[in-house]
Amino acid sequence: MATTKRPNFLLIVADDLGFSDVGAFGGEIQTPNLDHLAYAPSGVRxxxxxxxxxxxxxxxMLLSGTDNHIAGLGQMEFWGRGRDPPVPWSGRPGYEGYLNFRVAALPEILQDAGYYTCMSxxxxxxxxxxxxxxxxxxxxxxxxxxxxxxxxAYEPKKPDGTPVFAHWASLYYEDDQRVETKDFPKDFYSSDHxxxxxxxxxxxxxTNASVKEKPFFAFLPFTAPHWPLQAPESNIQKYKGKYDDGPDVLRDRRLKRQIELGLLPADVEAHPVISSTKDWDEMSAEEKAWSAKTMEVFAGMVDRMDENIGKVINKIKETGEWDNTFVIFMSDNGAEGAIVEAIPMTGDVIKKSINKHYNNDYENLGNRDSFIWYGPQWAQAxxxxxxxxxxxVTEGGIRCPAIIHYPGFAETPNGHITDSFTTVMDILPTILDLAGIELPGPNFRGRQVVPVKGKSWIPHLLRKSPRVHDxxxxxxxxxxFHQAIRKGKWKAVFIPKPKGPEKWQLYNMDKDMGEIHDLAEEEPEILDELIKYWLAYVAEFGVFL
Structure with a gap:
């Protein structure tokens, strides 16, 4: 690029978006703004x-460039907070339940380097x-x-005035001040706001001359399409009837489309669907209609999210800085297949509360006072x-869509596709590399911080390196306690009972993307090597087992 100004960054995160939910990744949901990023000559999938x-x-991991067991989220915060008796990992370093201060956070680093940092x-x-x-x-x-x-921001209350779902209360902050939902606009909807x-x-x-001189880092982490599935009716209506054939038909259709787009090899073998819910063919007409409607609402959420991404992109274009803005779009994990009422310890309470305080009639699905999810079969589609x-920790939970757009990269008609193995820990060093900022540490803002574990994508994106990681x-x-370790093409997985066999399984990821053919007995030496790496990982990152 001709400009010598440091690049701007727009980092967008979707919540529980599945691999093929975006059009450019094989989905039927209308995502023209994300598709434009992906198919642009400087786009990368x-x-x-x-x-x-x-x-x-x-x-x-995204904001620290290191493992979650180091950064403070060795376990989900809710599963450690306020338990009586305390959970065994409470008090352990890396299990604080928040982004701890052993890491230098990406916005801190960029702020110190002269960037204007903002998020919503x-x-x-x-x-x-x-x-x-x-x-x-x-x-x-x-x-x-x-x-x-x-x-x-719909929050039914108990007789004592506390929210029905206290740990899901609408706790909002603007800068360092609490914001009450009663002050929100009447048409508040998360993605819009x-x-x-x-x-x-x-x-x-x-509007501020001194601030305008700074490059910006803008972070846009949506709550969509995380449950409860809710969307404006205009978006939901676009998908009326589109899912009446059920999740298996949708799954086959998307797989075919991914192959056509060059995202998957033609001979790919998909893992069979695993679900404890009723199969589509066993459902009554009413049950099918209700289930299909949940998927219509989900699609509406993704559709609306894409509309709002377009608004942010248009704003950046209005400022004349689009050609100097590096965009990353990603999902934070695989699609959500949980049956919420089956969650251990809390599921029955959730179900009773929903039945009492929400309206999940068919006609009301997706509205502000509904509370629904779509279950494991739609997720696995x-x-x-x-x-x-x-x-x-199988690929369905951790392999996610990611789109990059930056005019400084080599151009390819309809964008470039890379199958190089990468992780979310790589994003921090990638951004710092492109911005010309050194990695932090070991002393940062008067405290000791851990090293960054990720690796910059920039040489790979510039086509100077065939892969990111060797x-x-x-x-x-x-x-x-679900465990996995990967080295090159080999991946070992341990899933405890009752969800799995409670033994190590081994897969060749180059030949078996679906993790179907367990090679543990055929390749014992490879499995032994990976287990040794697993033990080293546990020791290095302080994993509680």
Whole structure:
């Protein structure tokens, strides 16, 4: 590029978006803005991008460049907070339940380097004032602190005035001040408001001459399409009847489309669907209609999210800085296949509360006072060919869509597709590399911080390197005692009972994307080597088992 100005960054995160939910990744949902990024000559689709298996661990890795067991989210915050008796991992370093101060957060680094930093959306990395985005390097921020909430800020109360779902309360902060939902506009909808606030923050930069001189880092982490599935009726109506054939037909259609787009090999073998819910063919007509409607609402959420991404892009174009803006779009984990009422310890309470305080009649699905999810079969239509969905360290839980757009890259008609193995930990060093900023540490802002573990994508994106990580690179995953370790093409997985066989399984990921053919008995030496790497990973990152 001719300009010598440091690049701007727009980092967009979808919440529980499946691999094929975006049009450019094989989906039927209308996502023209994301598709335009992907198919632009300087667009890149990453088909081998990996996250953690759930949301806040991924976010801690994204903003720290290291493993979630180091960054403070070794376990989901809700499963450690306030338990009586305390959970065994409470008090352990790396299990604080918030983005800890052993890491230098990406916005802190960029802020110190002279960037204007702003965010709007889901935080999920701390619930107190001293752990807000404002406290971790954002000049301007509007944030939902917990992991989710009603997309319409609808909060039924108990007789004592407390929210029905206390841990899902609408806890919002703007900068360092609490914002009450009673002060929200009457037409509040999460995706709309998040994009509006980010546009406002970018507009503020335009009106301040000293700030306008700074490049910007804009972070837009949506809560969509995380349950409860809710969307404006105009978006839902676009998909009326589109899912009446059921999830298996959708799955086959998307797999075919992914092959046509060059995202999957023609001989790909998809993992069979695993579900404890009633099969489509066993459902009554009413049950099918209700299930299909949940998918229509989900599609409406993704559709609306894409509309709002377009608003932010248009704002950047209005400022004349689009050609100097590096865009990353990603999902934080695989599609959500959980049956919420089956969640251990809390599922029955959730179900009773929903029945009492919400209206889940067919005609009302997707409205502000509904509370629904779509279940494992629709989720696996999205994660195919991969095995399972969010919550699992199999590929369905951790292999996510990622799109990059930057005019400084080599151009390819209809964009470039890379299948190089990458992880969410790579994003921090990638951004710093492109910005010309050194990696932090070991002393940062008066505290000791850990090294960054990720690796910059820039040489690969510039076509100077055939891959990001070499064949000897090792990556580990663990959450809820589900374990995985990968070196090159080999991946070992341990899923405890009752979800799995409670033994190590071995897969050749080059030949078996679906993790179907367990080679543990055929390749014992490879499995033994990977287990040794697993033990080293546990020791290095302080994993509690």
């Amino acid at each position: 990453m088909t081998n991008f990996h996250t953690a298996s759930m949301c806040s661990p991924t976010r801690s 959306g889901k935080w999920h990395l701390g619930l107190t004032k001293e752990r807000t985005p404002h406290a971790r390097g954002f000049d301007r921020s509007f944030a939902l602190l917990p992991g989710g909430s009603s997309h319409y 998040f994009s509006k606030k980010l546009v406002d923050f970018l507009s503020e930069r335009e 999205s994660t195919a060919p991969s095995r399972m969905h969010k919550g699992y 064949e000897d690179h090792v990556t580990g995953w663990e959450l809820f």
